Each structure stands twice: as C-alpha cells, then as structure tokens.
Amino acid sequence: MRVLAQMAMVxxxxxxxxxxxxxxxxxxAWTNRGGVEYAWFNNVETRPGQGYPRTYQDQQRxxxxxxxxxxxxxxxxxxxxxxxxxxxxxxPHLPKLSDYYEPWTYDYQNLITAPxxxxxxxxxxxxxxxxxxxxxxxxxxGPELAQHDPVLKTMSERVRLExxxxxxxxxPRICEHCLNPSCVAACPSGAIxxxxxxxxVLVDSDxxxxxxxxxSGCPYKKIFLNHQTGKAxxxxxxxxxxxxxxxxxxxxxxxxxxxxxxxxxxDPDRVLxxxxxxDEHSLIEAQKRVLLDPRDPSVVEAALASGxxxxxxxxxxxxxxxxxxxxxxxxxxxxxEYRTLPMVWYIPPLSPVVDAVxxxxxxxxxxxxxxxxxxxxxxPIGYLASLFTAGxxxxxxxxxxxxxxxxxxxxxxxxxREPDESIPASVGMTGELMYDMYxxxxxxxxxxxxxxxxxxxxxxxxxxxxGCSVQDSxxxxxxxxxxxxx
Amino acid sequence: xxxxxxxVLPYLALASFVIGLAWRYRYDKAGWTAxxxxxxERRLLALGSPxxxxxxxxxxxxxxxxxxxxxxxxxxxGLSDGLYRVVAFGVGGMAGVMTVTGLAILVYRRLTVxxxxxxxxxxxxxxxxxxxxxxxxxxxxxxxGNGHDYRATVAPWFRSIFVLQPSVDAIAQAPFGxxxxxxxxxxxxxxxxxxxxxxxxxxPLGYLTRPYIVYRSREASRARAMD
Numbered sequence: 001m002r003v004l005a006q007m008a009m010v011x012x013x014x015x016x017x018x019x020x021x022x023x024x025x026x027x028x029a030w031t032n033r034g035g036v037e038y039a040w041f042n043n044v045e046t047r048p049g050q051g052y053p054r055t056y057q058d059q060q061r062x063x064x065x066x067x068x069x070x071x072x073x074x075x076x077x078x079x080x081x082x083x084x085x086x087x088x089x090x091x092p093h094l095p096k097l098s099d100y101y102e103p104w105t106y107d108y109q110n111l112i113t114a115p116x117x118x119x120x121x122x123x124x125x126x127x128x129x130x131x132x133x134x135x136x137x138x139x140x141x142g143p144e145l146a147q148h149d150p151v152l153k154t155m156s157e158r159v160r161l162e163x164x165x166x167x168x169x170x171x172p173r174i175c176e177h178c179l180n181p182s183c184v185a186a187c188p189s190g191a192i193x194x195x196x197x198x199x200x201v202l203v204d205s206d207x208x209x210x211x212x213x214x215x216s217g218c219p220y221k222k223i224f225l226n227h228q229t230g231k232a233x234x235x236x237x238x239x240x241x242x243x244x245x246x247x248x249x250x251x252x253x254x255x256x257x258x259x260x261x262x263x264x265x266x267d268p269d270r271v272l273x274x275x276x277x278x279d280e281h282s283l284i285e286a287q288k289r290v291l292l293d294p295r296d297p298s299v300v301e302a303a304l305a306s307g308x309x310x311x312x313x314x315x316x317x318x319x320x321x322x323x324x325x326x327x328x329x330x331x332x333x334x335x336x337e338y339r340t341l342p343m344v345w346y347i348p349p350l351s352p353v354v355d356a357v358x359x360x361x362x363x364x365x366x367x368x369x370x371x372x373x374x375x376x377x378x379x380p381i382g383y384l385a386s387l388f389t390a391g392x393x394x395x396x397x398x399x400x401x402x403x404x405x406x407x408x409x410x411x412x413x414x415x416x417r418e419p420d421e422s423i424p425a426s427v428g429m430t431g432e433l434m435y436d437m438y439x440x441x442x443x444x445x446x447x448x449x450x451x452x453x454x455x456x457x458x459x460x461x462x463x464x465x466x467g468c469s470v471q472d473s474x475x476x477x478x479x480x481x482x483x484x485x486x
Numbered sequence: 487x488x489x490x491x492x493x494v495l496p497y498l499a500l501a502s503f504v505i506g507l508a509w510r511y512r513y514d515k516a517g518w519t520a521x522x523x524x525x526x527e528r529r530l531l532a533l534g535s536p537x538x539x540x541x542x543x544x545x546x547x548x549x550x551x552x553x554x555x556x557x558x559x560x561x562x563x564g565l566s567d568g569l570y571r572v573v574a575f576g577v578g579g580m581a582g583v584m585t586v587t588g589l590a591i592l593v594y595r596r597l598t599v600x601x602x603x604x605x606x607x608x609x610x611x612x613x614x615x616x617x618x619x620x621x622x623x624x625x626x627x628x629x630x631g632n633g634h635d636y637r638a639t640v641a642p643w644f645r646s647i648f649v650l651q652p653s654v655d656a657i658a659q660a661p662f663g664x665x666x667x668x669x670x671x672x673x674x675x676x677x678x679x680x681x682x683x684x685x686x687x688x689x690p691l692g693y694l695t696r697p698y699i700v701y702r703s704r705e706a707s708r709a710r711a712m713d
Contacts, residue, residue, distance in 0.1 A: 082694065085694070089536045090524065090531055090532040090536050091524060097525045097601070180699065184698070185698035187693075188690035188693040189688065190696055190700050192700065194699060194702070195701075195702065195704050195707075196701050196702070196703045198704075202707070204702075204707065205515075206516060206518075207515070209518070209685055209690070210520040210522045210685070211522075211690065227525050229517075230520065230682075231519055
C-alpha cells in the first residue's frame with residue numbers, strides 16, 4: 001500500500017454569512033494583476049443561483065469532469081486524448097469572458113475635471129455593466145435569475161417554487177485539489193501536477209502553453225486563463241503559507257471562522273477504482289474508502305515506509321478534516337458525481353430548516369421539531385443532495401439530524417439543565433462525542449481548526465518578496481513553481 | 487550580390503532562428519505560449535483557427551516533401567513528374583486556400599473584435615505581416631506557377647544550404663515569384679523565435695501516451711525552477 005498525504009479543507013456552511021471577505025483577501029493576495037481581473041480563485045455564490053461562472057454546474061453544456069463510458073470505463077466527459085488534441089485550435093467547451101463577467105472600472109478623473117455645473121459630476125463606468133461574479137448575490141434578481149440555476153433545474157416545479165420562497169444559503173468555493181483532477185488529465189502539455197507531498201494541484205507556468213483544456217476540463221471551473229500572459233492560473237491552496245504551517249488566506253480571514261484545514265492520508269492506487277464506481281450514490285462511500293485511518297497501525301507502517309514523517313502522521317491523527325468526515329460524519333464533498341474526488345468538503349447548512357421551523361411558530365431548538373422538519377422538508381434536503389451527494393437525500397438527512405440534535409443537546413447544557421443523553425443516542429452518538437463536535441464547530445479555536453504540519457524543507461522567503469504585485473507589464477508571474485531557497 | 491542574398495542571408499536567418507529559440511527556451515519559458523485569445527471571442531475563432539492550423543500543417547508537410555525529397559527519389563518509387571505535379575497542385579492548392587481563408591478570418595477577427603485587438607502585441611503585428619506575405623506569395627505561385635519545376639531550382643538550393651555548400655546558381659534560375667517567396671520566408675524564420683510562433687514547437691504529442699494524472703514532488707519542481 002502506497003500512502004500519500006493530502007491537504008484538505010472543510011467549510012461549515014451554517015456559519016457562512018456571505019460577507020465575501022475570503023474572496024476579497026484572496027484576490028488581493030493572488031489575482032490583483034493584469035490578465036486575471038475576472039478571476040476569483042475563491043468566490044462565494046448564493047444558492048439557489050447561477051454560480052460563477054454562470055451555470056458552470058451544467059455539465060451537459062460545459063463538459064467538465066469525468067464520466068463513465070458505455071463499457072463502464074472512466075473517461076473525461078469532453079472526450080479522449082486524440083479528440084482533445086484535434087480540438088487544440090478551438091476548444092468547443094471554453095467559457096467566454098462574459099460567462100464569468102467583464103471587469104470594469106470607473107472614470108474617476110471626471111469627478112475632478114468635470115466643468116462646473118448644476119449637477120454633481122459622476123464617475124461613469126468604463127464598460128457596460130451587465131453581469132458580475134456576484135450579480136445574483138443573496139437572491140438579487142429574484143426568481144428570474146435563480147431559475148437558471150442548473151441544480152434547481154433538476155428539481156420539480158413545485159419544489160423550485162417553494163425553494164425560492166423559503167431558502168437561501170452561501171457556498172464559498174475554491175479549487176477542490178481533487179484526488180482525481182480532471183484539469184490535470186486534460187492538460188496536453190502535462191503542465192498541471194499534483195504535489196506528492198501534500199496533494200496541492202499546481203500549474204507549472206514554464207510548461208503551460210495556453211491550450212486551455214484545463215479550463216474546460218475542470219467541472220468546478222476553477223482554472224483561469226490569464227489573457228495577458230497566456231498561462232493558466234489557479235488556487236494554490238496558498239502553498240507558500242501552508243508550507244510554513246500557516247492557514248490559507250481565505251481561511252485565516254474568514255469572519256465566521258468556518259474553514260477547517262488538515263491533512264488526510266490516501267492510497268493513490270485506489271483512486272481510479274473509487275472514481276469508476278457505477279452507482280452515483282455510492283461515490284461518497286467509495287471516496288471515503290480511498291482515505292486511510294491514520295490511527296490504524298498498518299496504515300502508520302505503510303505511511304512511514306512511503307516517506308511520511310512522524311510529524312505529519314501526528315498531524316493526520318489530529319486532523320479536523322478527518323474528524324469531520326469520519327468521527328462526526330458531517331462533511332460531504334461538493335458534486336461527487338463529477339468523479340474527481342474533490343478534497344474541499346462541506347457541512348451542509350441546517351439554518352434553512354431552523355428558519356422554516358421558527359417561521360411556522362414552533363420552537364426551532366427542539367430536537368423533535370427539527371427532526372420532523374428535516375424529514376418533511378424535502379426541498380432543502382433535495383437541493384443540498386443535488387450539491388453534495390449526487391442527489392441521494394439519506395446522507396444529507398443524517399448530517400442535518402446530527403446538527404439538529406447538537407442544537408437541542410447543547411441548549412440543555414447552556415441552560416444548566418441535565419443533558420439528555422437520548423438526543424445524541426438518537427443520531428448514533430454519545431454525549432461526549434457530541435460535546436466535542438460542538439467544541440469544534442461552535443467554539444472553533446484556531447489550533448483546532450488548523451492542524452498544518454510544516455513542509456520538510458527550510459522555509460522559502462522569496463515567495464513573499466516579489467515586490468509590488470501590480471506592476472503592469474503583464475509578465476508578473478505568480479511565484480508558483482519559481483520558489484527558491486534563499 | 488547573388489551570394490549575399492542566396493548564400494549568406496539564409497545562414498543569418500538560421501542563426502537568428504537557432505540562437506533565438508535557445509535563448510527563449512532558456513530565459514523566457516514564462517513567455518513561451520500560444521497566448522490564446524479564445525476567452526475574448528470564440529465564434530470566428532472556431533471557424534478560422536482550425537482552418538488555418540490544419541491548412542498550415544498540410545502546407546508544412548508539402549514543403550517537407552517538395553524541398554527535402556529530391557525529384558530523383560520520387561521518380562525511383564514510380565511517381566511520375568506529371569502525377570507529382572497534379573498532387574502538389576491539388577493538395578498544395580487546397581491547403582493554401584484553407585490557410586489563407588483561415589488567416590483572413592483570424593486577421594479580420596483581430597481587427598474588428600476590440601478585445602482581441604487590444605490583446606495583441608507588437609510582435610503579433612510583425613508576425614502577421616511576415617506570415618501573411620509568405621503564405622499569400624506561396625499560394626500565388628502554386629496557383630500561377632505555370633508549371634515551373636521548383637524541384638530543379640529552389641529545392642536543390644534549399645538542401646545545399648544544410649550541407650554548407652549553397653548552390654546559388656540553382657535558385658538564381660527560379661522565377662522572381664519563387665525567389666521573393668523564399669526571401670520573405672527567411673525573414674519569417676529569422677523572426678520566428680521572437681513571436682508567439684514558438685508555440686509551433688510545443689505540439690503536445692506526448693499527451694497521447696502519458697498517464698492522465700501527473701504527480702510531481704515539491705523537490706522536483708523546485709529543481710526544475712532553479713535550472
């Protein structure tokens with residue numbers, strides 16, 4: 001058994017207030033340069049909504065990710081190798097800039113230079129403003145825009161209507177740093193690679209040749225073409241920070257403190273098999289089976305033999321990501337049906353359910369009420385299932401029941417009442433485990449959220465010392481593969 | 487004069503070509519790209535780009551056959567001169583028309599679509615002028631060459647360059663159109679490494695055989711970046 005380590009993230013959607021701080025700080029750190037004005041390595045989209053770029057989840061149209069062919073073999077949805085080489089000169093599935101949005105600025109000079117007159121001068125936009133990365137933020141534009149949500153389209157008319165009346169939540173997204181990345185597989189130049197040490201997926205800008213197959217190959221549309229340099233760019237999981245044991249910029253600046261970073265161990269030889277499982281509803285379990293238990297002595301032995309250090313093994317044992325996936329069973333992957341084995345996981349939000357219960361005049365903290373609501377409200381469950389479980393409501397229901405049980409269980413403790421052990425028992429947990437879960441989710445101390453072991457090598461300093469990031473020559477490269485020891 | 491044009495100039499162009507490519511590969515990998523503008527416009531590109539690229543690949547193949555393979559060899563395998571000329575005219579003409587049509591669409595696109603135009607570099611302008619002239623002259627002499635046997639004039643001279651004994655007399659007998667085509671082509675070759683044309687040497691054929699998922703260690707990518 002070969003063992004590799006993977007840097008992974010979990011986001012607790014219940015705590016996301018849609019403030020976009022993660023997006024803004026990410027942009028300031030990585031994409032405030034020419035050619036990537038339109039790129040958001042981190043974006044926060046409102047669900048239901050069209051997402052960024054518009055309707056990216058509609059794989060009938062964009063052909064991202066993997067699919068099984070008629071013989072049950074795993075193939076890139078956009079076609080085989082030869083087909084890709086033949087479409088090198090015009091990629092049929094590449095989004096246009098306007099599918100993301102065309103960035104604009106304002107003519108601020110006019111504020112100063114406008115001739116004196118009766119009206120205050122205005123700063124006119126330099127380009128028509130017709131769409132943006134967050135045009136339908138918080139359901140702005142209403143049902144007219146939200147109806148084009150590809151996830152919503154898969155649901156029945158009645159469900160859609162109810163959803164629009166009742167529910168909304170935010171979905172922050174970064175690159176998934178997949179175990180089976182379709183962008184890597186689609187790159188004709190072999191310029192995108194997965195780091196063996198930590199599983200971070202990076203673009204080697206020295207060998208990228210602008211064939212742009214990664215952009216269309218990624219089903220999450222998280223690779224961006226820099227139109228000035230002609231090279232692909234993507235979320236780097238802030239590797240220069242991660243290597244020093246620091247959390248990513250998006251995680252560190254998250255106001256809701258909802259992001260968890262840790263490593264998981266996996267067996268690369270099981271990846272293909274897991275991604276090729278025929279039944280879409282079995283994909284999550286298959287994906288979980290690729291991950292290894294760091295407390296299992298045979299795994300530890302194999303990991304040491306594969307060159308993983310004791311320090312990393314200890315980090316794997318303390319990993320909040322592993323706990324949230326396995327010990328608490330809360331975290332689910334985004335769109336497992338794309339078969340890329342994504343490694344940014346999500347805890348689906350209970351808040352739409354709590355709001356619904358409260359709105360109908362019932363006690364939104366009562367376990368029975370919440371359980372009943374989780375079971376009867378098909379709408380949020382169905383929608384969340386389309387996002388996180390390839391449409392299977394059962395795992396989503398399990399997670400929401402656990403979250404509901406935690407609310408009720410903790411209310412008794414907070415109010416000084418005798419804790420009711422039957423509540424955690426009803427979702428297959430002990431009171432102690434549930435209390436630990438509460439500590440991790442609600443108290444969420446930084447040392448519990450981020451368990452990031454240092455990289456083996458000495459720290460790199462040059463990555464942070466590239467001078468001004470807004471030099472305009474268009475040739476300001478990210479310090480990606482160019483990190484040097486000083 | 488003859489010697490300077492047909493015996494010295496090609497070597498200067500070749501030197502610029504080889505040294506330029508080596509320099510660019512060594513010091514400007516970051517700039518070695520096709521710099522696709524499909525993000526800005528895709529409808530015209532979907533038409534023009536495949537037409538142009540497949541046309542030019544065919545044309546390159548035709549040139550390799552016409553210039554590198556001596557007439558004696560094709561005769562030896564039983565291909566008569568008449569048949570050769572028909573094939574060269576037919577396939578070459580078709581490839582030429584494809585290339586020129588594609589190029590026309592791409593130039594039109596670059597001139598009319600504002601975003602594409604603004605994404606252009608100065609080197610693109612030089613490249614378009616040289617490439618366009620070469621291709622147009624090439625198509626013109628293919629279609630109106632009046633059956634001039636370039637395999638007796640241009641081709642021997644071209645091959646002789648690479649054995650370092652340029653037979654200046656051979657090319658001197660070629661019609662003016664052929665001579666001009668060859669001259670502009672040398673200019674294009676000299677300019678090649680300094681334009682986006684470098685991407686022609688990046689045709690990713692290795693993709694057909696490599697494993698889908700590429701793993702690379704941090705160590706290895708550091709080593710690559712250092713050299």
